[in-house]
Amino acid sequence: MAKIIPFPRRANPTITELLQEFLTEQHRRVKPPTGRKYERIVYLLMDSLDTFGPDDLPPAEKALYNRLFQQGKMQFCDIFGPDKIISHYGLFFDHFLPHFGGCRPGLIRSASTVTRRLAKWLAARDYVSVEELRQGLRGGT
Secondary structure, three states, X not given: OOOOOOOOOOOOOXXXXXXXXXXXXXXXXXXXXXXXXXXXXXXXXXXXXXXXXXXXXOHHHHHHHHHHHHHHOOOHXXXXXXXXXXXXXHHHHHHHHHHHHHOOHHHHHHHHHHHHHHHHHHHHOOOOOHHXXXXXXXXXX
């Protein structure tokens, strides 16, 4: 008898939704200039995920991405969930920021702070495991 493998579905919540919630909470916590830094880093992270995230998808998720991207013009962050964020940190710091984000020391420091806070925020809400948190904080940041 053939095994039925369910086709992947759009995540709930998506990366876009989670990052918006994260930013909303941070804006309540920090002063406006710091909030703008958070927005910039989150925008760069989303840009990196939308640009390079699809490259490492397994075949079924790649098929979902291709179908939703072509039909609805959805980006990676509008399809996938929090499990894709922390695993992307290495590429974000090692490739995206130096080549596309403008690799200034202040930007790298800000990105490191924001991504660490985001990883801890995700773990505190059980979107990622403690092990994923440890790996994410070790790699890239």
